[in-house]
Amino acid sequence: MNSPSTELRESFGSRIGVIAAAAGSAIGLGNIWRFPYVTGENGGGAFLLVYLAFVIFIGVPVMLSEFVIGRRSQRNPVGAFKKLAPRTAWPLIGFIGITAAFTILAFYTTVSGWTLEYLYLSFVNGFGTAKKAELSTQFSNFVADGYRPLFWQLVFMLLTAYIVLKGIKNGIEKYTKILMPMLFLIIMLLVIRSVTLPNSYAGLVFLFKPDFSKITADVVIQALGQSFFSLSIGMGTLITYGSYINKKDQLGTTAISVSLADTLIAVLAGVAIFPAVFAFGIAPESGPSLVFITLPMIFSQMTGGQFFEIIFFILLAIAALTSTISVLEVVVAYLAEELKMSRKKATILASVSISILGILCTLSQGPLPELRIAGYSLFDALEKSSANIFLPIGGLFIVLFVGWKMKKEDVFDEITNQNTLKGRFKIIYLLIIRFAAPVAIALVFLNGLGIFGSGVEA
Numbered sequence: 001m002n003s004p005s006t007e008l009r010e011s012f013g014s015r016i017g018v019i020a021a022a023a024g025s026a027i028g029l030g031n032i033w034r035f036p037y038v039t040g041e042n043g044g045g046a047f048l049l050v051y052l053a054f055v056i057f058i059g060v061p062v063m064l065s066e067f068v069i070g071r072r073s074q075r076n077p078v079g080a081f082k083k084l085a086p087r088t089a090w091p092l093i094g095f096i097g098i099t100a101a102f103t104i105l106a107f108y109t110t111v112s113g114w115t116l117e118y119l120y121l122s123f124v125n126g127f128g129t130a131k132k133a134e135l136s137t138q139f140s141n142f143v144a145d146g147y148r149p150l151f152w153q154l155v156f157m158l159l160t161a162y163i164v165l166k167g168i169k170n171g172i173e174k175y176t177k178i179l180m181p182m183l184f185l186i187i188m189l190l191v192i193r194s195v196t197l198p199n200s201y202a203g204l205v206f207l208f209k210p211d212f213s214k215i216t217a218d219v220v221i222q223a224l225g226q227s228f229f230s231l232s233i234g235m236g237t238l239i240t241y242g243s244y245i246n247k248k249d250q251l252g253t254t255a256i257s258v259s260l261a262d263t264l265i266a267v268l269a270g271v272a273i274f275p276a277v278f279a280f281g282i283a284p285e286s287g288p289s290l291v292f293i294t295l296p297m298i299f300s301q302m303t304g305g306q307f308f309e310i311i312f313f314i315l316l317a318i319a320a321l322t323s324t325i326s327v328l329e330v331v332v333a334y335l336a337e338e339l340k341m342s343r344k345k346a347t348i349l350a351s352v353s354i355s356i357l358g359i360l361c362t363l364s365q366g367p368l369p370e371l372r373i374a375g376y377s378l379f380d381a382l383e384k385s386s387a388n389i390f391l392p393i394g395g396l397f398i399v400l401f402v403g404w405k406m407k408k409e410d411v412f413d414e415i416t417n418q419n420t421l422k423g424r425f426k427i428i429y430l431l432i433i434r435f436a437a438p439v440a441i442a443l444v445f446l447n448g449l450g451i452f453g454s455g456v457e458a
């Protein structure tokens with residue numbers, strides 16, 4: 001019984017370990033880098049409201065469905081569908097997930113690398129009294145540089161591979177249990193600093209006061225994509241983690257706790273960032289460079305700026321790392337179980353092949369601008385398509401699978417731990433995954449494609 005696949009099927013050691021690992025996956029650059037700029041670009045409060053609705057009514061049920069598939073099958077995303085629906089086309093969903101893991105990790109490690117460069121810069125000299133124009137040039141020069149971003153990206157990939165190599169209990173669980181409380185502490189410090197700045201109130205109004213006229217088809221798609229990306233759902237990450245959850249842990253409570261933690265950190269990141277942005281009279285919709293240009297400028301003008309700058313980039317790096325390990329684990333679990341590789345071989349193969357795509361992604365921002373898809377740089381194309389297309393499609397099929405293909409009794413068995421729990425919400429859950437979630441995801445898509453008259457451009 002010690003083939004690579006049985007060796008691999010470890011499990012998390014404790015309930016806290018499960019939450020730390022899954023929340024670690026969910027809480028990432030999506031919360032601290034992406035959420036603030038996507039919210040800024042889409043009107044603030046109104047976007048937040050639509051986002052919250054998606055988290056509650058679609059995100060939590062999709063997350064629970066991934067846990068159900070994972071724990072029931074005890075397999076990676078491809079193996080899971082093979083086991084639960086043998087001789088069907090369902091394993092294709094698992095393959096789409098593996099592909100999504102490649103594309104997400106490619107651009108994600110680019111940005112993770114940027115956080116290390118900025119952490120380094122804030123240690124060596126802070127951003128001094130630099131003006132926005134200088135910081136902007138500094139950022140674009142760095143991103144366009146051939147080597148520095150690649151160096152940091154590879155360092156980040158090595159860190160990720162190191163933890164994944166150590167396995168579930170002694171790698172993923174051990175590190176997320178230390179890193180997640182640190183992350184929480186740092187974000188609280190930043191929130192306190194931000195809301196105590198003069199004129200910070202305008203930032204809170206921007207984030208929390210909904211202006212319904214801002215809700216368009218595009219805003220709705222962006223909110224759906226952001227909720228999937230942020231919760232780490234739609235590509236099998238949580239199928240993989242679910243397969244390591246003990247039989248006695250409660251899947252429903254875990255899905256709710258992880259979604260709550262993820263949403264809380266996204267909102268706190270907004271509270272840490274927007275009041276500071278408004279306090280310094282800057283426009284909130286500055287896109288992906290928000291945390292790399294706007295924030296350093298704010299730090300450079302703030303009392304104690306260098307300290308906050310350092311802890312902010314530590315925060316980003318930690319958040320990114322606990323997410324990259326979860327994505328790499330998807331590919332590693334697949335290679336180890338389906339292709340019978342050792343964990344070591346699987347980790348090396350996955351990290352090297354993902355790094356190749358990652359390197360292209362980084363270069364597409366600078367020395368190789370001709371690497372473009374549909375008018376976007378490779379980086380932008382992967383970033384936009386993963387969140388707004390691949391993850392929602394994956395999520396759609398995941399809920400359809402659990403709602404319509406799996407036996408109802410098996411699903412209930414899994415969420416009630418073999419009828420030892422009441423499972424009070426199981427009927428509501430079933431109704432959502434059978435009807436509400438698939439219809440909502442499909443409508444958001446059709447609406448975005450302009451079927452109802454208000455098209456959007458990607």
Ligand code: PFF
Nearest residue numbers: 026028029030229230232237
């Ligand atoms: N949830 C992560 C974040 O918010 O940064 C990103 C992510 C991880 C997306 C894992 C998808 C995934 F499967």
